[in-house]
Amino acid sequence: MKTKFVYLSILLAFSLSGVNAAVPDCQSVVIGSGVAGMKAAMDLKDGGNKVCLIEKMPFPGGATNLAATYFVAVGTKEQKAAGKFISVDDYVARQKKMLPNVDVDKLKAQMLCSQKNLDYLNSLGANITRVLSDYQIGTADGTSLGSSIVKVMFKALKEKGVAFYPNTKALDLVLKNGVVTGVKVRSGNEEFVIPTKNVILATGGFAHNQKLVKKFAPEWAGLPTTTAVGSTGDGLEMAVEHGAKTAYTDVVRMNPSVHSENGVNSSLSVDFSHYFRWLFANFRECSLIS
Numbered sequence: 001m002k003t004k005f006v007y008l009s010i011l012l013a014f015s016l017s018g019v020n021a022a023v024p025d026c027q028s029v030v031i032g033s034g035v036a037g038m039k040a041a042m043d044l045k046d047g048g049n050k051v052c053l054i055e056k057m058p059f060p061g062g063a064t065n066l067a068a069t070y071f072v073a074v075g076t077k078e079q080k081a082a083g084k085f086i087s088v089d090d091y092v093a094r095q096k097k098m099l100p101n102v103d104v105d106k107l108k109a110q111m112l113c114s115q116k117n118l119d120y121l122n123s124l125g126a127n128i129t130r131v132l133s134d135y136q137i138g139t140a141d142g143t144s145l146g147s148s149i150v151k152v153m154f155k156a157l158k159e160k161g162v163a164f165y166p167n168t169k170a171l172d173l174v175l176k177n178g179v180v181t182g183v184k185v186r187s188g189n190e191e192f193v194i195p196t197k198n199v200i201l202a203t204g205g206f207a208h209n210q211k212l213v214k215k216f217a218p219e220w221a222g223l224p225t226t227t228a229v230g231s232t233g234d235g236l237e238m239a240v241e242h243g244a245k246t247a248y249t250d251v252v253r254m255n256p257s258v259h260s261e262n263g264v265n266s267s268l269s270v271d272f273s274h275y276f277r278w279l280f281a282n283f284r285e286c287s288l289i290s
């Protein structure tokens, strides 16, 4: 499913609060600065777009900062050299046994991107070379995977000239005749609309939104989560509110992690739905998200 909404260009920026000065000039707005949003922003910039990357938190990276251990990659030259090689077809067959409902075609398409994605991140300096298994590779020195990725991607993004707006929360999509023409945001005390040609929703998961957890994974409702506080499913809610169709919402990924509260240890982190995973995967040929 694509998240790109195209419309006839609006030339004048306007502000709901009557303040025009702070409205950025953006051909494309990417909402959310995790790995998905940063890659989308850089790809759009490479395509000649004037890109604005907006982020509701004061810093970039979202849940990507928390990705602790391994990059999922299959059939890479690093794994071959380490004697931990499995073909993509064998890996997909193995996954199919464990997860009968897995979308085999999409899994295969993503896994075929393993080397390309790994080489891309390492070309930026992520140093993901320590082979852990036939489908897992970690950073060479054991540094947390996600923070390494965010560090190098954010650096690359700034070098490319992508404008980054922290503390800027997308509140809603603005539509005209069924076509998205802008994004309503809150920055500080001000609410205004950023007019734009393209909007990419890359707002990550929804584990911190109990309403959505109850709706899509009622069996996990009420459990604590160790994911990022910004993971509240904003993009999903915005898109659905305007009639977007969803897919893969029946598949919610859980990360095993320990949460202690009042002497009780829980061990689940509701992470994200595959809906968002494949949303990004379809945007470009190869997704970076495992």
Ligand SMILES: Cc1cc2nc3c(=O)[nH]c(=O)nc-3n(C[C@H](O)[C@H](O)[C@H](O)COP(=O)(O)OP(=O)(O)OC[C@H]3O[C@@H](n4cnc5c(N)ncnc54)[C@H](O)[C@@H]3O)c2cc1C
Residues within 6 Å of the ligand: 031, 032, 033, 034, 035, 036, 037, 054, 055, 056, 057, 060, 061, 062, 063, 064, 065, 066, 067, 068, 069, 070, 071, 072, 145, 146, 168, 169, 170, 171, 202, 203, 204, 205, 226, 227, 228, 230, 231, 232, 233, 234, 235, 255, 257, 269, 271, 272, 276, 289, 290
């Ligand atoms: C504890 C933990 C460990 C993990 N370990 C691994 C691992 O070892 N390997 C692995 O591959 N994956 C791991 N993952 C999963 C991985 O981190 C995520 O799948 C991935 O980072 C998701 O990237 P994303 O860009 O889609 O979302 P995010 O990185 O969450 O980015 C979304 C961004 O959007 C922002 N945002 C949300 N709403 C708005 C709004 N309305 N306006 C503006 N900005 C908004 C958020 O603040 C956030 O910065 C782990 C996840 C967790 C929680």
